Amino acid sequence: MLQYPHVMKIIRPIRLLSASLLLALLVAPAALRAALTIEIIGAGATQIPIAIVPFRSEEGLTQKLTPIVAADLARSGLFKTVDAGGMVPVPYEPEQVDFAQWRARGAEAVVIGNVSRTADGRYDIRFRLMDVVKQAQLAGFVYFASADQLRLTAHKIADVIYEKLTGDVGVFATRITYVVKKGRRYELQVADADGYGAQTVLASNEPIISPTWARDGSRLAYVSFERKKPVVYVQSLVSGERRAVANFRGSNSAPAWSPDGRRLAVTLTKDGNSQIYLIDAGGGAPVRLTQSSAIDTEANFSPDGQWIIFTSDRSGAPQIYRMPASGGQPQRLTFEGSYNVSPRYSPDGKSFTFMHRSAGRFNIAVQDFATRQVQVLTDGSIDESPSFAPNNRIILYATRVGARGILAAVSSDGRVKQRFTEDAGDVREPSWGPLVNK
């Protein structure tokens, strides 16, 4: 059976996914349909021509795999799909791949695969990525998946292809969180990175803001106004358990996870003005990190946990600063414009993204730590809440079409933009989740 020299990985049931699914069923049984659709604008500097041949026997699946793989790759802006139809015979195995014909069609890579049923009722999914130029196999994987894991499996396949051909980590199998406002109701949702499979993890008649992922993807921290004032909560996506971890006198907001998931930086007003404090992720006594008479908020830890970047208007207008994660003298980082807020580190720690105002518009920008160079990536009138994908390549943010809030993403070089549109409601406060099960 195993003539598969490159079989490297077996996908087992994803515990986190199943658990959060269960929670969603308890909380909002109607929220399981796909809610977001995606529109792509622009393209990468170079696009890799790739042919994706429908897998053998995928026709009978409740969820076909190759259309999802193709959509994922197209969405990145880095691939161009080459027509895979009309090959005789249709290639499912490496020896059936006619490299000369694919070269004639302009394809540099070909994806082939098979689906079969296992004895326990799951699916055995095998795929290979073939290099047309070198006439060799670049990758081959087998996955065992239940019917509700077919989409995830397709995203994992797209991740492998993306990684092999671009050299960057794929993020198609990650998740995002955001808040949808429907009338007076606020829903905190978690969805796949392509917007499918949205699940409501919290619904409230009071605002929810600033959801953010613990690095292991198992918990969210966010701010809820359900007690008629801002309070920071931590919620497990595995058990659904939630807990108010910062509920001091005054305002409690802007949670940021330390990379080890043990602590949160939060903004509190318990001693007067908005200042940044450190608390245990389970709650407990806060330790004050900033000492100013200004607003200090929107903390974000560096990936190595050594630094915190944050927003402060100590200079008279909001700007971005950096200080040691244990507190200490902050250093100002942004100097262009009079309104720079919401800093978030890139996962490689080399840059940060933020919201920047210029000429009356609020846009998403990135600044490089080493060169201090600022690049404005978007051109909406109000673009906000930026966060990096875990591969540094894409920034998710919130924008507006007419009066409605929608999610959008931009490649970190500004070349490719995606807009996610929700069937109903006003979407805001997105945050891209971490890589899990890698």
Add this chain to the structure above:
Amino acid sequence: MKKFFAVLFIASVLVGCTSTPTKEQEGAKIEDRIPTTPPAEKPAEGGVSKPIGTSAVAVDPLRDPANILSKRSVYFDFDSSIVKDEFKPMVAAHAKYMGQNRGKHVRIEGNTDERGSSEYNLALGQRRADAVKQMMQLLGAPASDIETVSFGKEKPKAAGHDESAWSQNRRADIKYQGE
């Protein structure tokens, strides 16, 4: 009766929108109880034409549209938490009222327009509410009776996406307990 005429006088200047801060502050004198005769029967010194009420029942100064205490909102400039001069008499009247009516509790709710980040706006709304609280405290309101909260940009009063909506949303509201 002297107080009663003072009320009507204040009412007239408010209707005419020509009040000055000092005259408006005079309105703070009326926090006791309002006369039992229907005020509309009597002309005021300025020859007011508009009745300020038809009921013989005592009017709560906080709800009396003719009273400055019925005004509750302080409006701010973009990214500012400075209480502008035009709102100081109103804030002062509430401070005085609270100083003279111990046991009244207020909650000051700070808000911002939709531009900028949720979190910075939350902090800015808090600073606006705190600025109003601080001014009330300086003018005699007991600090322990004033609570502040910010809704940032999350609860806009005006739904639009232009300066006319934004200017209404950059606001701190004084709300008495039970309201």
